Amino acid sequence: MTTVAGVIFLTAPHAGPRVAVRLAHEAGLTLAGGDGESRIAAVWEAPDGVTLETLAQRLLAGDPELLGVYPTFVGEDQEP
């Protein structure tokens, strides 16, 4: 089973592009766009919602320029 989430990443002012680069290397994360300033839109796939939360916490803890992780949509696919 896979959880698919639409996510907004909120960054420190003007840090959007830098954070986007670091996020781009995250497994399961596909960048979808941003405002070039402080907000990044992305699609995240993970085995389940709990894993997504754990991943979000790890990112927040590890990147001082990342201020928030906000899911806008969460869906579930039976397939792995």
Add this chain to the structure above:
Amino acid sequence: MSPRLALALRAAAALALAAPLPASAGPAARGRGHLDVKGEQDCAACHRTDTPEVFAAWEASPHGLALVKCVVCHGSTGKDFRARPDASRCRGCHAALVESLPARAGRDCFACHAPHSLASNPHR
């Protein structure tokens, strides 16, 4: 769905609805023209001293080294001037990358690439 995730979702909805887009300190919105410049001259003639951070960022970037000058992305100072270039300009050299971005989502190179310094390469 976990309770925390559900809470986050409501927060995101609130964020999206409540927060107007922040006024950006970055490049001007599309459509605003360039200052009327008398005669032809290289952009650097003024911008080296008028917008030194922008010029320095460009000069140190891959575009600066390759001499992809201001006019390539921004056009001339006439009617074709674009403060925020659109991806059709990028396509001239980076067609495959532009086309790899999801079309429905909008092809905005500058969502990830910092303008002028182009420091990042998320396509790797």
Add this chain to the structure above:
Amino acid sequence: MSPMNRRDFLKASAAASALIALGSRAQAAPADPPGLAWTKSVCRYCGTGCGLYVGTRDGKVVSVKGDADDHNAGFLCLKGFLLPQIMQAPDRLTRPLVRKGGRLVPVSWEEAMTLVAARFRAAIDRRGPDAVGFYGSGQGLTEETYAANKLFKAGIRTNNVDGNPRLCMASAVAGYVTTYGKDEPMGCYEDIDHADVMLLVGSNAAEAHPILFRRMVKRKQTGKDVKIVVLDPRRTATSRVADLHLSFTPGTDLAILNAMAHVLLVEGLVDEAFVARHVAFGEGTEAGKALPDYRAFLADYTPERAAAISGARAEDIVTAARWFGERGRTAMSMWTMGLNQRTRGVWANNLVHNLHLLTGKIGLPGSTPFSLTGQPNACGGVRDGGALSHTLPYGRLVANEKHRAEMEKLWNVPAGTLAPKPGLATIDMFRALEEGELEALWIMCTNPAQSLPNADRYRKALRREGAFVVVTEAFHPTRTSELADVVLPAALWAEKEGVYGCGERRYQLLERSVKPLGEARPDLEILCDLARRLGHGALLPWRSADEVWDELREVSRGTAYDFHGMTRARLRGAHGLLWPLPVEGHPGTARRYVRGEDPLVPADAPDRILFYGRPDKRAVVWLRPHKAPEEVVDAEYPLWFTTGRVIEHWHTGTMTRNCKELRQANYESVAELHPEDAAALGVASGDRVRVTSRRGSEVFKARVVDGARKGLVFVHMHDPEHMCNRLTIDAVDPVSRQPEFKICAVKVGKA
């Protein structure tokens, strides 16, 4: 819903929701606009030869994008990127013009061509075939240049066929021919990706070969301890990536290159085994010397002596030589006009080849002496095609009886048709026009009234009473078309099909994208028309460029250029092919003279390398002394004057000055001055200065530039209203006949 579809659906929904939350800042950039058709082609500009696709809509060129599958990996410089704007430029010529009562007036093609044929016929009848001439271009398509060459040499029977590569690459040609017996680089662009040391001498690649420069920079950034050495009196944009920049008095690079060879010898960096097997030594025109002679010759060229002559630092010369010669490291030299546009251009080329031959750094990935070609088709059309006054196609020479016989057979003309004496090289041709020896001149796809050195003199020659000048051009007025008797509207770039051969022996097909504007016609069509009117229709029977190609393949068969296997169909599908390519199915040749890569080297050749260009199967290290340029500074003309290019513009600007961004970025030719020189003259940036040489005078805006060399003034060649060539000298290299655009003496004062 299938599993895959559901996943995609979820992802799309997720993305959409995130983007909606983001708000309207994320813009939808236009996808390819509907109705856009792409055709495969090549950039119109420099000898790098970037592949690209031309986008057309409603019969007009609206867009270009780089060809990701070609050597340029999809990249274009700003000139190439802005090509669409040249096609519909307001000064495109759409109708033939004939001079009547002192003015050029529009006429029909029939009237213009009748006049042209009559005047050429009259000149030939009056004074013989050598009364007429053809001045062509390294920007003409291969098929067009070949047609002109055949018509004039085999039809009209004059060898007065030359072209602007005489001003650009002739010294490189003679350098390759005297050293290896055959023209054209043996390496390829891919060598850049393997070079440990890059020696750039007389090249501002950052501005003149931007996409190759990009490749060099990439190599420097990704390779291990890659070193770039730049030899140039000026610090240009290229120097930004230099690990070592040597500045020197103009013209003294011969001493420096000899001194580098000296260091290689004394420090034991010579590959003695390679030299013993593959190298001969020569002086003057005879290859009858040996290594001990060379050692003795170079004894004088110590780094200290070279430093004294040149003003470069001796330790820098030593460092450059050591980096170049370091065992186990590859070395690639690249050069352009700084070496070629000199009265000792051939010698300068020889001296670069010497470094590679002494160290054996040749024919290996990353080790090669690579002359960067200026124009998009100097190689394919004029050099390879033999459209110079002393050459015949594909390595053959006018003066060689066997070669003439071969061509007469191939061209199906009677034995003895081809004249045995070489014709007039460019400067000689325009002098003959001046003196009345030449009565009628056909100028194709070039702008000599702006691009010739000592321009005022030859502008007068073009207007001499009794001279008849025909110019085929896409734009009017140019500085040349304004002087012509007849101007014929030529199809431009995307309006015609043909082949370009760029600097790395890569032949590429330019497909036609749009119809010619107005009454413009491809030069091939115009030449075939001329041929018919002069009674030589049988020699030029073609109705399309396609039809010429099979003949070209046949003419190349069995020569060092053999591209018989390069069928038109294959070119259409490929993203360029490198010759030799003798049979269909052959992949093309990245490195010549190398066993296993070059099909002209027998599989059982004893060594890795075979220099088959010369009978002795060796390459020659020539003993060339340092010799000063033709004109040096003195009390009356105390400043050096040099000319060159900037990235925004191409040649005389007839195309690039039609692109608004390029016009904006660099409009005028300005006089670049060193801060101390400017101060001494009381001149600041923006002031107008008068620059005067023994030949002429011109007023330029001054610009004070930090990277300039003290005592040296630089002006670019791209401005028809401020022509640097009013000042330059028309002295030529005695072997290549290429003029010394790069060096003369001037005085500067406030205007």
